[in-house]
Amino acid sequence: MIPELGHFALIIGLAFALCLSVVPLIGVAQNNHQLINSAKPLSFGLFFFVAISIFLLGYSFTVDDFSVKYIAGHSNSLLPYYFKISAIWGGHEGSMLLWVFALTCWTFAVSVFSKQLEKEFVARVLAVMGMIAVGFILFTLLTSNPFERLLPNFPLEGLDLNPLLQDIGLIIHPPMLYMGYVGFSVAFAFAIAALMAGKMDAAWARWSRPWTVAAWSFLSVGIALGSWWAYYELGWGGWWFWDPVENASFLPWLAGTALIHALAVTEQRNTFKHWTLLLAIFTFSLVLLGAFLVRSGVITSVHSFAVDPERGIYLLVLLAIAVGGSLTLYAFRAANVSSPSRFTFYSRENAILIAMSILVTATVTILLGTLYPLIIDAMGLGKISVGAPYFNAVFVPMMIALFLFMGVGPLTRWKKARKGELAKHLNKTSIFSVFFGAAWPFIYAGEFSLSAFIGMTLGCWIVLAVLKDVFINAKQADGRLKFSAVPLNHIGMALAHAGIAITVIGVTMVSTYEKEMNIKMAPGESANLSGYMIEFAGTKDVLGPNYSAIQGQLKVSLDGEFVTLLKPELRTYKVQRSGMTEAAIHTNLWRDIYVALGDPLEQNSWSMRLYYKPFIIWIWLGGFCMAIGGFLAILSKRYRKRVLVTEQKLTQAKPAVLQEA
Amino acid sequence: MKSIIRFIPLILFFLLAVLLYRGLFLNPQSMPSAMIGKPLPNFELPTLKSIEQRVGRDDLQGDIVLLNVWATWCIQCKYEHPYLLNIARDPRIKLYGLNFTDDHKAALNWLKQYQDPYVFSIFDEQGALGLDIGVFGAPETFVIDHTGIIRKRFAGPINDQVWQKEFLPLIETLEAEMAAGAS
Structure with a gap:
């Protein structure tokens, strides 16, 4: 009975999702406030019923109801209770339900924390999220129902959870990872809503930013935990294998990192809008593509889920609708987006532009490496596998270039750096970094090592750049340092960059001296x-x-x-x-x-x-630092100002834009 | 002109979607091989443990022979390795290794490090035998019956599920064939 209630709750959730994806949009089209306002209660209903559904699945796990096929396959009465609960996401069906639940959590959060936004806009955002929910709930119900029964002959004992998954890492890694993945749907929904409305301004970027940063932070934690788990649980001492499934989580992270930076520029400088829109779509597309790759069996991986072509087709259709639809919308509507660019060569815009280009290139390169076996196979040229040597050879040089710009970006002014200023900031830090990097291998190991030199120099370079930036911001007119005056989002940025440096140092040291x-x-x-x-x-x-x-x-x-x-x-x-x-x-x-x-x-x-x-x-500490930095940035007061303020700013900014055009 | 540029992402995605659709109907693990039903071609190659010693087709002794293609550059080989150690204990089969386009030292080190499940490993540095039997990558496993005919080829790592589903039925069939042949 209980599993049927869970199943039924999920179906009711689907009904709410269907209404949510249609009704608010009708309201916006007809300017009917009652229908527009319905978005919020509909989101709540969606969240509530999906929450009931996943709770009932968890309950059935704890009472060892082995008449449920999924539970019989992934649990056992001897399993400790905490693993019984985490076994909810120990297999394909249950992890889809977790995915849907994460999506409804974000939908609910957007509906609650968006009081300061225009109602029409929020209605559109929630409607887009409703559509995504429809797609995934339908997928779960039709192809991967975790509540399916084994009646009348059900086993008395379950097959147990895969021993590799009986671990604290599995309790927290998937929820974090999925919160991250699915969180990018918010950025995606904001982009689609902006394209629908034909309006894309700095205020839009300001609203979208904290959500995107939150998703990115969750994903950072998720990936760090996954890597840590692989390290201590697989018993090989390795921490990253460039496995397709790992790449599926890393690709959205890279694209999401680029997106965060594009959003920052769009908000502060009202430019890079096409970058922002396309990256928002690109990032979420990579999330969907990852789900497709992992769950359809087109690529062999150490930890792929059970293979089922029907699921593959469904996910491909979902991918085609979501990505094809949004890119079509972009193609027709993007003409309305004016993105004036007024910056010189020595400017923060340019540093970020270069960084984003490197990040996108890295994303595409890893994507190609991941898909290459499939491409060769589809063209009938044979079967190959692409391994770590390829990924390391292409990824490491790109990251070295990226880290160089990470040391420049925070210290460069928007629009145009003052003459000599950049050189003044960078001379000392670069000399010190090179000295530190060169001295380190001698102090640590007594002999020179090129990889340690490069890694430690870059790590030091990134840290010094953000430290300097924080000091510049803390410096008051009278020359005293007042750290409480540094905006929280700035500290968050510094911490996230420092996190990268910590990870770089960890990776360098391990790979050189293990x-x-x-x-x-x-x-x-x-x-x-x-x-x-x-x-x-x-x-x-x-x-x-x-x-x-x-x-x-x-x-x-x-x-x-x-x-x-x-x-x-x-x-x-x-x-x-x-x-x-x-x-x-x-x-x-x-x-x-x-x-x-x-x-x-x-x-x-x-x-x-x-x-x-x-x-x-240090590799994982860095990951957590990045996430804490992200969460600190979200707490910044700037994101909680009322719409009025941003609108005033906009009207002030507009004449300048017009002049430029 | 500018409006055409905006369609580029859509076009790129369309191409990707076509590729993924094709991919759905390819099973990365089942591969037809022109060699199935044909005898294993003869070869003369050193073994991994002693470069001096040459082995050939007739040295793969045993009624049911499994020839596992592996290399140290292959991560999935590492994944299947513990299971191979398991299989090697099955008295019905003899497991041989084909070390494929690998570094000699690294390969020896690997066997020392993770234990050696194979009766012996053929050291195919140039991939000559691999080319003859149509190896595309590693890991791959061939099943050869008591008359020396290749009966199956499996690409991808072997785990318990794969073993139960893909190999055990064939092994039972082969045993039945042998029993029928003997009587």
């Missing part, structure tokens, strides 16, 4: 890993709630002093009968010691993998 040992160890033997003595004290048998495991005991000491006891496990899950290595890691800010059990060899000895990973935690 150590890896694959050795056979018998009890009592020890190994020297970058100065740490690691002694194998034998193994123990341990029991978990739904698995049994052999646990290695490794004493780690540095200069004779005990550091920690690492306990890597080799688990056997009872239901799925599959073995899994659970690595043991000791983390601090400067290094990780990573130990994974290999296989048992003769006489109690084991093959073992030991890794020394300097600064690796």
